[in-house]
Amino acid sequence: MITIIDYGSGNLRSIQKSVQRFYPDVIISRDLDLIEKSKGLILPGVGAFGDAVKELKQNGLFSPLKDSILTVPTMGICLGMQLLFSNSEESLDISGLDIIPGKVIRLTPNQSIRIPHTGWNRLIPSSKPYFYGYVYFNHSYYCNPNDKNTIISYVNHGISIPVIILKDHVIATQFHPEKSQDAGDRIIKYFISLIKR
Amino acid sequence: MKKIIPAIDLLNGNVVRLYKGDFDKINNYSKRPVELLKNFFNQGIEQIHVINLNGAKSGEFENGPNYEVIRSLIEESKKWGSKIQLGGGIRTERTIRELLGLGLYKVIIGTIAIENQTLFRNLMKKYNNDIIVALDVLNGNLRIKGWLEDTNITLESQFKNLEEQGVSNFIITDVSRDGTLEGPNFEIYKNISNIKHPDTKVIASGGISNLNDINQVLHYADGVIIGKAFYSNKLSNKNLRDLTKKYDPTNLAKRIVPCLDIKDGRVVKGVQYLNLKDSGDPVELSRFYNSEGADELVFLDISATLEKRSILYQTLRKVAEEVYIPFTVGGGIRNLNDITNIINTGAEKVSINTAAVDNPKVITEGAQKFGSQSIVCAIDVKKKADTWEVYIKAGTESTGLDAIEWAKEVVERGAGELLVTSMDRDGTQLGYDFKLIQNLTNVISVPLIASGGAGNYEHFYEAIKAGAEAVLAASLFHTKTIKIKDLKSYLHKRDIKVRF
Numbered sequence: 001m002i003t004i005i006d007y008g009s010g011n012l013r014s015i016q017k018s019v020q021r022f023y024p025d026v027i028i029s030r031d032l033d034l035i036e037k038s039k040g041l042i043l044p045g046v047g048a049f050g051d052a053v054k055e056l057k058q059n060g061l062f063s064p065l066k067d068s069i070l071t072v073p074t075m076g077i078c079l080g081m082q083l084l085f086s087n088s089e090e091s092l093d094i095s096g097l098d099i100i101p102g103k104v105i106r107l108t109p110n111q112s113i114r115i116p117h118t119g120w121n122r123l124i125p126s127s128k129p130y131f132y133g134y135v136y137f138n139h140s141y142y143c144n145p146n147d148k149n150t151i152i153s154y155v156n157h158g159i160s161i162p163v164i165i166l167k168d169h170v171i172a173t174q175f176h177p178e179k180s181q182d183a184g185d186r187i188i189k190y191f192i193s194l195i196k197r
Numbered sequence: 198m199k200k201i202i203p204a205i206d207l208l209n210g211n212v213v214r215l216y217k218g219d220f221d222k223i224n225n226y227s228k229r230p231v232e233l234l235k236n237f238f239n240q241g242i243e244q245i246h247v248i249n250l251n252g253a254k255s256g257e258f259e260n261g262p263n264y265e266v267i268r269s270l271i272e273e274s275k276k277w278g279s280k281i282q283l284g285g286g287i288r289t290e291r292t293i294r295e296l297l298g299l300g301l302y303k304v305i306i307g308t309i310a311i312e313n314q315t316l317f318r319n320l321m322k323k324y325n326n327d328i329i330v331a332l333d334v335l336n337g338n339l340r341i342k343g344w345l346e347d348t349n350i351t352l353e354s355q356f357k358n359l360e361e362q363g364v365s366n367f368i369i370t371d372v373s374r375d376g377t378l379e380g381p382n383f384e385i386y387k388n389i390s391n392i393k394h395p396d397t398k399v400i401a402s403g404g405i406s407n408l409n410d411i412n413q414v415l416h417y418a419d420g421v422i423i424g425k426a427f428y429s430n431k432l433s434n435k436n437l438r439d440l441t442k443k444y445d446p447t448n449l450a451k452r453i454v455p456c457l458d459i460k461d462g463r464v465v466k467g468v469q470y471l472n473l474k475d476s477g478d479p480v481e482l483s484r485f486y487n488s489e490g491a492d493e494l495v496f497l498d499i500s501a502t503l504e505k506r507s508i509l510y511q512t513l514r515k516v517a518e519e520v521y522i523p524f525t526v527g528g529g530i531r532n533l534n535d536i537t538n539i540i541n542t543g544a545e546k547v548s549i550n551t552a553a554v555d556n557p558k559v560i561t562e563g564a565q566k567f568g569s570q571s572i573v574c575a576i577d578v579k580k581k582a583d584t585w586e587v588y589i590k591a592g593t594e595s596t597g598l599d600a601i602e603w604a605k606e607v608v609e610r611g612a613g614e615l616l617v618t619s620m621d622r623d624g625t626q627l628g629y630d631f632k633l634i635q636n637l638t639n640v641i642s643v644p645l646i647a648s649g650g651a652g653n654y655e656h657f658y659e660a661i662k663a664g665a666e667a668v669l670a671a672s673l674f675h676t677k678t679i680k681i682k683d684l685k686s687y688l689h690k691r692d693i694k695v696r697f
Contacts, residue, residue: 011543014517046540047567079568109642112198113447114666116570116613118644120492120696122278122448124241124438132238132277134450134696136523138545138570140613156241157447179523179545 002026002040002195005065005080008055010046015077018178022185023192032064040195041065041072045079049104049141050091052079066097073169073194074099075187078139081165081172085143100167102145113158116140121155121175123163123183128152129190131164133183135175142174169194198692199444200420201411201437202282202400203237203427204246205230205270207263213250214425216376220254226428231269235277240434241441243448244280244302245270246368246402246422252286256308259292268299275300278697280689282329284368288313290320297327303690305368307331308341310359311348321363326690329366329400330359334385335373352385353392360394367399368422374404376425381405386417398692406431411440450696451688452492452667453657453681454646455674457482459528460500462508466672479512483520486674489681491522492696495548495616495646495669498528499591510542517543527575527616532556536563540571548616550575551589554596554603557610564611569643574612576600578633579620585633592620601636608641615645616669622650626673629660638664654679654687661693 002023004012012028019026019042027034035041043065045052056062068074069084076084085096088104096104109115120134131153142161145151153164163174164187171191177184206213208223212230216222227233237245247270249263258264267283274281284305287293293304310317310330320328332352333340339348339355356367369389371382381404389399401418405411405426414421426432458466463477476482483494494516498509506529513526526539527548536559539547547567552559553574563572577592578585578600585600604615617637619630629650638645644666651657651670660668673679685695 011514011517011541013514014521014543017518018521046571048565051566114642114644116568116643117449118570118614119452119666120450122243122450124448125239130239134278137449138523140568140570154241155448156442156445157449160442176523179521181521 001034001038002042003035003038004028004042004044005035005061006030007059007061008047008052010044012044015042015044015178018184019188019192022189023195030059030061032060035061035064035068038068038072040191041068041074043069043074043076043080043083045077045081045083047079048090049079049082049088049096050094052083053091053094053096056083062097066099069097069099069170073191074171075191076170076172077178078174078176081174082141082143084170084172085145088141090141099170100143100145100150100165100172101147102143104141105144106141107139107157107161110158117142117157117161121157123153123155124160125153126151129166131183131186131190133180133186135163135173135177135180135183137163137175139174143172199415199418200244200400201242201440201444202244202246202420202422203242203437204248204402204422204424205233206248206250206424207266208250209262210266214376214428215250217372220250224428230266231273234270234273236434237437238274238277238279240437241448242279242437243441243445244282244420245274247281247283248305249283249285253284254286256286256288258286258288259295261286271296271299271301274302275697284329284331290316290323293320293324293327297324303327303329303366305329305331307333310364311339311341311350311355318362325363325365326687328364329368330364331368331370332356333370333372335371340372353388356389357392360397365394365397367397368402369399370402371404375402377404378406378425378429378431379404380410381414383413383417386414390417408432408436408440415444448694449666450492450694451661451665452646453490453684453695454493454495454667454669455486455491455681456495456497456648456669456671458671459496459498459509459512461505462512465499466675480515480519483516483522483524486681487520487522490685490697491681493545493667494522494524496524496526496528498526500529506538510538513539513542513544525573525616527573532559533562533566536567536572540567546571546573546614548573548575550577553607553612554587554589554598557606560607560610560612564613569611569613572612573614573616573646574607575616575618576604576607577618577620580630588620600633601640604637604641608643612643614643615641616648617645619649623648624672625650626652628652628656629663629665629668631659631663634660634663634665651679654684657684658688658691658693661688
């Protein structure tokens with residue numbers, strides 16, 4: 001069973017249906033027992049870093065989730081990726097889950113680079129497993145892990161933005177795999193392979 | 198944007214380098230061209246220069262020893278959304294048609310541009326955006342047939358002549374430098390940059406040996422082909438990666454965005470032409486546009502009555518759960534509660550128009566809760582002398598606000614994107630208001646979706662050139678006057694980044 005962590009807003013059914021095409025047993029829940037029993041976790045996210053951390057804490061999810069992610073294959077998506085980091089410039093006084101040591105940084109525009117980074121950008125792989133193709137982004141902050149070896153793919157948008165992080169059994173994407181068609185499906189399938197391993 | 202273009206020269210199916218174009222001085226580099234291609238794409242490279250040396254020598258393309266390799270290279274490039282320019286022995290229309298049919302980005306033509314004027318003029322009529330003309334120079338004169346033959350025509354005269362025939366893409370190679378690592382012939386590119394039309398693209402080739410050469414030649418040229426410098430390890434993969442980022446800093450594709458009007462959960466206006474089973478069903482239409490390659494959708498709710506909002510939410514949920522295409526929703530959004538309801542359906546973005554003017558803090562609140570990237574401000578404008586005035590309530594009420602000042606203010610308040618409609622152009626098919634787009638994108642740093650007035654391919658191109666990140670149209674797509682796939686290939690050939 002894969003559990004999509006339900007801690008607030010957004011339509012999680014879209015992720016659920018997308019993952020179910022490759023792994024039927026996917027639920028949306030904030031029930032700690034179910035989370036603990038899960039073979040895989042998906043941490044989604046829409047909105048601001050600080051609010052999301054508060055929601056996790058108010059739902060009593062923050063610490064138990066952190067413990068689970070340390071042992072269970074997990075996929076973080078967009079803000080869900082950022083929550084796995086130590087802290088964010090978006091909410092300086094609030095710490096993240098700190099599963100992936102590093103910082104979430106604000107993207108800055110220049111003449112040819114518009115921010116938010118919105119739309120389809122092309123993956124530039126940096127280490128295996130190689131992922132390629134155009135994927136869908138909509139964000140204003142990006143993740144910068146301390147350990148650069150965990151970055152498996154970038155995109156160029158003024159700077160090289162790390163967009164897929166793989167650390168042990170945790171994979172995190174700044175883009176939305178569930179909205180990224182074939183290229184997104186390849187990530188979802190890889191996440192499922194981590195569960196089956 | 199300038200292009201860093203690594204070269205793959207093929208001889209008998211292998212990757213080789215010649216010294217000064219001499220077939221007797223060959224270095225073998227690799228027997229695995231596709232692996233090499235993937236390596237380049239892995240560095241962020243977007244365009245590859247492939248030369249079929251057997252073809253260049255024999256003048257034959259099909260049945261040659263490189264044919265299968267070339268097919269696999271094209272296949273691989275399509276997978277990555279990247280581009281191959283291919284030359285060597287392309288001398289008939291049949292070959293060009295076949296290669297473009299396989300998905301090749303551009304064909305490079307040399308000999309026939311000079312030797313067969315009648316054929317060349319015909320080709321230019323049909324394929325002007327698909328053709329790059331390669332001019333090979335030795336001591337100021339052009340050479341043809343794999344550089345083996347002198348023509349006694351000067352570079353400058355031929356260049357102007359071809360430009361007049363509509364050629365807008367050139368590769369200029371100094372044969373005496375090619376494969377030598379002696380540095381390019383900067384004079385040639387400097388001279389050409391002085392006489393060329395601003396829209397003409399010139400790619401430099403020959404003699405590039407280090408980063409300094411590249412930086413210097415790109416001062417004059419729009420792209421540079423890198424061959425031996427890479428194969429002899431003077432330039433590393435890391436160098437290619439850094440160069441790409443420096444000269445072509447984003448791979449973000451420009452977005453093609455159909456707009457659908459929704460009333461009581463049904464799509465209305467102009468969609469009856471699409472021959473769908475139920476052309477009023479937003480889910481079916483979204484699926485259709487998703488398969489056509491639309492990058493995002495905009496839904497504009499025009500039902501306006503509160504009771505009907507719940508029908509809208511159900512409809513949007515179905516789109517999010519069944520089609521996966523990213524979408525923006527506008528129409529009737531008045532407060533944070535409305536924004537939250539729309540985001541909860543699975544929409545990426547909410548578009549706010551009238552409420553932004555009536556109560557600007559709704560933008561700020563929305564941006565604080567969901568991030569700027571989720572808040573689009575829609576601005577409808579009419580031209581007024583040399584300025585543009587903002588209208589609200591579906592364009593029925595003027596506000597007295599200046600569009601440029603208003604745009605700055607909403608961005609300041611947290612809007613992450615502007616959807617700007619020229620009411621003067623809307624429905625006219627005369628083209629977007631390019632000046633408006635230009636003036637706005639000059640003063641704001643968020644992306645802009647251009648709307649109102651699209652009538653042909655060129656209009657989309659011009660709007661993007663003027664600074665739009667995304668281009669929106671409604672009836673033009675609904676009536677299939679323009680198909681998104683065709684529009685994308687047109688833009689692709691004109692060097693606009695699009696997603697396939």
